[in-house]
Amino acid sequence: MNEYKEQIAIFEETCRANGLKITHQRLEIYRALLESTAHPSAETLYKELVKGIPSLSLDTVYRTLATFEDLGLVTRVQTVQSQTRYEAQVVNHHHLICDKCKKIIDFQWQGFDDISVPETVNQLGRISSKNVTLKGICTDCLAKEESEVR
Ligand SMILES: [Zn+2]
Ligand SMILES: [Zn+2]
Structure with a gap:
């Protein structure tokens, strides 16, 4: 995924600067958002990612997205729906x-x-x-x- 090398580098830098451990799960959640153009909800992301990471929980996805949002790594997309949708597009x-x-x-x-x-x-x-x-x-x-x- 050379395409996202720069964004991943920024991601890792931001995590390090904020004392956030770069775990496999966090990296995969961020990468999935980078690769998606669909502005997925936490539920959609979870369903996709759990196939490759069986230990993942929906709660982890929620908490990780909230943390990423605090760090400015992902954005909440304003919709009229009740489900919050996210994106990593910078x-x-x-x-x-x-x-x-x-x-x-x-x-x-x-x-x-x-x-x-x-x-x-x-x-x-x-x-x-x-x-x-x-x-x-x-x-x-x-x-x-x-x-x-x-
Ligand atoms: Zn349509
Ligand atoms: Zn967008």
Whole structure:
């Protein structure tokens, strides 16, 4: 997984700097998030990982994700669902959430990124990130709709 060498190095550095032991389980949880584009929930991650790590528990996944979040290694994705979804993507991006299948799709929006926040917002405090969440219906679900009509 040379692709993620840099992120793994940052991960290990962050763990070391915070006195967090780099266990096999922690590394695998982080790697799984890096490799996924699906913004999985803790439950989804657990189901995937337990196949390779039978000693893993769902509780460990929950606690590990909370720790990673505190260290800024993973981000919680804002959704309207009750289940929290996570990602390890470090590059700034935005989300499209499908109303039908609840899929969360990453996209870039340079034009939006270039817009500075209104002065009235700046007066509310210091802004550290600005992200857009769009809602709609993904192309997969649209195609399904179309085939059902016919
Ligand atoms: Zn969909
Ligand atoms: Zn994302």
